[in-house]
Every structure is written in structure tokens, then in C-alpha cells.
Amino acid sequence: xxxxxxxxxxxxxxxxxxxxxxxxxxxxxxxxxxxxxxxxxxxxxxxxxxxxxxxxxxxxxxxxxxxxxxxxxxxxxxxxxxxxxxxxxxxxxxxxxxxxxxxxxxxxxxxxxxxxxxxxxxxxxxxxxxxxxxxxxxxxxxxxxxxxxxxxxxxxxxxxx
Numbered sequence: 001x002x003x004x005x006x007x008x009x010x011x012x013x014x015x016x017x018x019x020x021x022x023x024x025x026x027x028x029x030x031x032x033x034x035x036x037x038x039x040x041x042x043x044x045x046x047x048x049x050x051x052x053x054x055x056x057x058x059x060x061x062x063x064x065x066x067x068x069x070x071x072x073x074x075x076x077x078x079x080x081x082x083x084x085x086x087x088x089x090x091x092x093x094x095x096x097x098x099x100x101x102x103x104x105x106x107x108x109x110x111x112x113x114x115x116x117x118x119x120x121x122x123x124x125x126x127x128x129x130x131x132x133x134x135x136x137x138x139x140x141x142x143x144x145x146x147x148x149x150x151x152x153x154x155x156x157x158x159x160x161x
Contacts (some may be wrong), residue, residue, distance in 0.1 A: 003067045006099025007046050010037035010123045014150035018052035020082075021142070023134075029054065035128065035149050042062075048121060048130070050147065054082055063119065065103075067095050076103045078119065085146075089117060094140075099123045104135070113137040117144075126151055 002151030018033035031053040038047045048063045068075060076091040078084065093103030101121040109115045116135030122128070132145035 003069065003095040004039075004043060004046050004099075004101075007037070007065070007121065007123045009042045010125050010128055011037050011039045011046075012150060013152040014128050014149035015152040016147060018050075019146045020052070020054060021144050021146075023144075033147050033149065034152070035130075035147075037128065038091065050130070052147070063121070065101055065121070069141075074101050074103055076101070076119065077107075078105065078117075091119060093119075 010038070010083075014035040014037065016033050016035070018031050020029045020031075021073075022029050026149070033050060033052040035048060035050040038049070039045075040047055044066065046065045048065070049060070050062070051058060053059060059082045061078070061083070064077045066075045067073075072094070074093045074095045076093070077091045078091060079087075087107075089105040089107060091103035091105035093101065093161045095101055100123070102118070104116055104118045106114045106116050115137060118133045118135055118141065120131045126148040130145065132149040133141040134144045135141050
């Protein structure tokens with residue numbers, strides 16, 4: 001049994017809401033959001049593709065999650081049209097007993113030191129939760145994104161991306 005089995009069991013289409021804690025205005029901005037969760041390579045990887053909007057402009061992102069059982073760590077590669085532009089963030093972390101994936105990556109913030117980014121994906125079928133936090137160089141965390149989804153397809157099952 002793979003550590004990603006609980007998340008892979010949530011494969012399918014999801015609809016919900018996205019709340020961006022806008023760093024430009026200091027205020028939250030809510031938008032409708034969709035997600036497709038796909039198990040890949042026999043469940044060895046899970047991909048979460050999602051869409052949301054910022055000030056009416058469509059945005060999208062993708063998170064490819066794996067688990068290296070021999071090393072006891074989760075890995076993820078994250079791309080997002082609003083947050084990452086044309087970059088890819090490599091993240092590492094853990095898969096918790098309840099199937100929650102918690103990973104952390106970093107990004108350059110010149111002229112200062114690098115900042116961190118933490119992503120938590122919590123499968124709680126019939127719900128799916130994604131929380132992202134910005135992490136200062138001192139380790140202080142600030143909520144950046146909160147997304148909550150409910151199944152859009154009646155029976156779940158494997159979605160093909």
C-alpha cells in the first residue's frame with residue numbers, strides 16, 4: 001500500500017472556492033475554483049491541476065506529488081501562473097498518516113535572503129483542502145491561499161489528465 005493511496009483515492013473532478021490572501025492589497029480575494037486530481041504511474045504519483053481567478057483573470061496551477069518510501073519523504077513540483085510565472089518550485093516534506101501531504105520549497109527574493117513556501121494538501125473525501133503559506137527567512141508563516149473543494153463528479157474514480 002502506497003503512502004499516496006488516500007490522496008489517489010480522491011482522483012476525479014472537484015469544484016470549490018479559492019481564497020487568495022493578496023499581498024498587494026492585504027485583503028483576501030475569493031474566486032470559484034476547479035481541480036482535477038489524477039493518479040499516475042499506478043499510484044506512484046498524484047497530480048493536482050487547479051484553476052482559479054485573480055481580479056477576473058483566469059489562473060491555473062499544477063502540483064505533481066510523489067513519495068520516496070525508502071527515504072520517508074514526499075516530493076512535489078509546483079507550477080502556478082500567478083505565483084510562479086515561468087518557474088518550477090521543487091518541494092520536499094512528508095505524507096502524514098491521514099494522507100495529508102505537507103511539503104516545503106523556497107524561492108529567491110532579491111536583494112534579500114530566500115523565502116519559503118509551504119503547501120498542504122489534505123484529502124478528506126468528500127472534501128479536498130489545499131493551503132499554501134508564505135514563509136519569511138525568519139520562519140514566520142503567513143496564510144497565502146486557502147482552497148476547499150467538493151466532488152464535481154458523482155462517483156469519483158480515476159480522472160485522466
